[in-house]
Amino acid sequence: MKRYLFLLTIIFTNAITFAQSYNGYRSSNYTGVNGVFFNPANIADSRYRWNVNLFGVNAGVANNTATFNLKTISSTLNSENLDSILLNGNKDKFSAAANIDILGPSFMFNATNRLSFALTTRFRTLVNAEDIDTKLIKSINDNTDDVAFPYSINSTNNQKIIGNGFADIGLSAAMVLHNSRQNFLKAGISVKYLGGVSNNFININNIQGTINEEALPPNDVFLTNANGRVALGHGGVDLENAKMKDILEFKSNGVGADIGFVYEYRPDYENKKEQYDNKYKLKVGLALLDLGAIKYVKSPDQYNADYTVSVPAQSKLYLKDFEDKDYEEIKKYMDNSPFFTNNSTNNNSYSVSLPTILQGNIDYNIADNFYADLSGQFSMTKKTGNTNSYYPTSVTLTPRYDGKIFGVYLPLNYNSLSSFNAGLGLRAGPLYMGSGSIINTLVSNSKQADFYIGLHVGILHKPKRIVEPQIELPPTPVDTVIIPTIVDSDNDGINDDQDKCPFVPGTEKYNGCPVPDTDNDGINDDDDKCPTVQGLAKYNGCPVPDSDNDGINDEEDRCPLVAGIRANFGCPEIKEEIIKKVNYAASHLLFATGKSKILPASYPSLNVLAAILETDKTLKLNIDGHTDNVGKPDMNQLLSEARANAAKEYLVKKGIEAERIITTGYGDTNPVADNKTKAGKTKNRRIEMKVSN
Structure with missing residues (x-):
């Protein structure tokens, strides 16, 4: 080589x-x-x-x-x-x-x-x-x-x-x-x-x-x-x-x-x-x-x-x-x-x-x-x-x-x-x-x-050059007091005798001082729509909004326009009836032996699941495939992935957006029963589904 x-x-x-x-x-x-x-x-x-x-x-x-x-x-x-x-x-x-x-x-x-x-x-x-x-x-x-x-x-x-x-x-x-x-x-x-x-x-x-x-x-x-x-x-x-x-x-x-x-x-x-x-x-x-x-x-x-x-x-x-x-x-x-x-x-x-x-x-x-x-x-x-x-x-x-x-x-x-x-x-x-x-x-x-x-x-960058004020002598040799030109140390256009911040450039509005930031949020008051409450630049100095008034701000709220609960990341609580129907569809999902082909007996429950997802567009679905330990682990891994994807493809054909469905194959790595018994192997050959927002 x-x-x-x-x-x-x-x-x-x-x-x-x-x-x-x-x-x-x-x-x-x-x-x-x-x-x-x-x-x-x-x-x-x-x-x-x-x-x-x-x-x-x-x-x-x-x-x-x-x-x-x-x-x-x-x-x-x-x-x-x-x-x-x-x-x-x-x-x-x-x-x-x-x-x-x-x-x-x-x-x-x-x-x-x-x-x-x-x-x-x-x-x-x-x-x-x-x-x-x-x-x-x-x-x-x-x-x-x-x-x-x-x-x-x-x-x-x-x-x-x-x-x-x-x-x-x-x-x-x-x-x-x-x-x-x-x-x-x-x-x-x-x-x-x-x-x-x-x-x-x-x-x-x-x-x-x-x-x-x-x-x-x-x-x-x-x-x-x-x-x-x-x-x-x-x-x-x-x-x-x-x-x-x-x-x-x-x-x-x-x-x-x-x-x-x-x-x-x-x-x-x-x-x-x-x-x-x-x-x-x-x-x-x-x-x-x-x-x-x-x-x-x-x-x-x-x-x-x-x-x-x-x-x-x-x-x-x-x-x-x-x-x-x-x-x-x-x-x-x-x-x-x-x-x-x-x-x-x-x-x-x-x-x-x-x-x-x-x-x-x-x-x-x-x-x-x-x-x-x-x-x-x-x-x-x-x-x-x-x-x-x-x-x-x-x-x-x-x-x-x-x-x-x-x-x-x-x-x-x-x-x-x-x-x-x-x-x-x-x-x-x-x-x-x-x-x-x-x-x-x-x-x-x-x-x-x-x-x-x-x-x-x-x-x-170079240091600023300080120009000394020029002193003009009177045209006639008479005793007089020479007054130097008034100095503007910070070059902000406001003379030092009128500048409350003579060494820091500022504005006339604030008597020669910089624009203040009352709430210390890094956004000066002139640009801050909430000058007394700390906020973010992207919201013009105001705090992150809560559009649906559910107590969860929009950046943490997965459903910012629909009131929900914190336990569900700001989305409405998923009804127990829906969870039961999803679990029923998963437990009644049948495949041809050793293949990823879905048997017709599974279609009714999958159709119910598709109707649920079509009704509530905020719902997302996780489909996890599992097998028993019969055969080689790498083949079991491929089979579990193929079965999870087969369920996804069925729902997509029913009009559900593919990006709302996430599939994962675990092969024989997560058994729920003893693989030494026939009943245990049957339980381990399964599809698990979880719905979320």
Whole structure:
């Protein structure tokens, strides 16, 4: 099997990076437009009036097996050596994670002192290899000198390699939500057009069997007495043979979003009022990044296949048949092999989720330009999917010097894959560069290596120039008293002698002071329709309304226009008579033995159920399928899902909207009686229904 089958980094490029991108630099207050990639709220109240990123590239590699230092890194990362190091380590399984993160031309500007906008471009490739069985890969690659045969495989882990390449073009907006001098809150959101470039994956799940070799030369290695599942797929562009125009067509696309908040505690506000100042003593940020998915539409050169593997004890599946084959050749081989059963559906498309993370940080200003930032990123992507890439969970402590022109960063990172890493970052004028692991690679062996470099330009906010009042001398040399021009310190058009807030810009209506916020809800009284009661901006400063006067506000009320009860989330109480009819329909739902075909005897009760749902459009229905333990668990799972879906399809044909019905199959996992008896098995073969609003 070609090396890129188990190490997809070769598919994308030989330059890859890991976990948090731009370690160290990302904690700076002078990232400009690039700050939007780490938390979209960062660009509000930015130190820059405007900022342009010209380019940024982050590259490296990380794993839990191979180690390297600065002297050996180039030879280690060579594709001819890296697979050997991964496979010949001291672990039976290896994992790795990788990506390339390119920050393209991007621009931000302050529209006002409260509102900022940004337009960004970015390209990423991500690769995850998880729980890869080294002996199995060696057997496929005919590299079995140190493997003792026969070798039993009893892997319940989900071995997988996933590679995704995609670009995004984002529009970001951020604004100051609240500023009461010492307490400051801002928020931001980015909406992104996603252009899918390529998706590739292979998944080996729950493989159990024996690997052995023939007694006579050439001692071919084979798999026998085995079962399990294998899935593989390819969507988008074939990067090995693609031209740049193919990559930029973005035939697969989607929509993504980032959202973030930043709170700052500013105890020294009186001495730091200018926009160019970093005013906080403590800053707390929280962001949910990379929400969304990319839809890949299948074409003749794309596929997404799922196979059941079954090799009888008397048969042999020779692993050399997979050596030096690419994805398409492997799929063709499996389709024609008696040992593989294709379970794939005929869906015309499939979706790939973005590597969603929840990111938080706490930044403390030690003194002047010296700071310490503690940040963590936590993967929110489901690892059970075949196609989804994800970032490893990590925690980073970054002490730093962060001046306007020059910055030095010391990121100390611990992640779930390569453990502890120490790095160094530098910012000097428009240049930013660094590594999250350079100190490790200098002083010892490291399981991670990365490097980043980029250029950005912009104009920082500057202190306001105070113009001294000019003193005009009288035309004649007579004794007189010279009175200087009256001063307006805050430049709000109201002279200091008439200004009750001479150092804070205000309005004449409030005697030179800012518009007040009587109820402290962050909405000034001029814009607040309920100035004495705390509310929300979306309701013009008033509390959340309760349209049906049932004591449950509209945002918590699932039926905001119909009075209901809190126990039913604001909807009317469901009558006991309806619940009984639903339960009756579920208990009298009969199927053909071992099939999902509904028997005609079930139609009357299902028709009653359909009439109930048609009468009350607020009702929703959950249908759960269950089986006994006769047969294989995976077949029972499929049967339970099929029966639940059959009931749904019947109701949909009767005019009920499909989105009001949720189906779930549990297979034989939730018995209500003992499966050892016939009566118990009968009870366990059931459909459960629950109605709700």
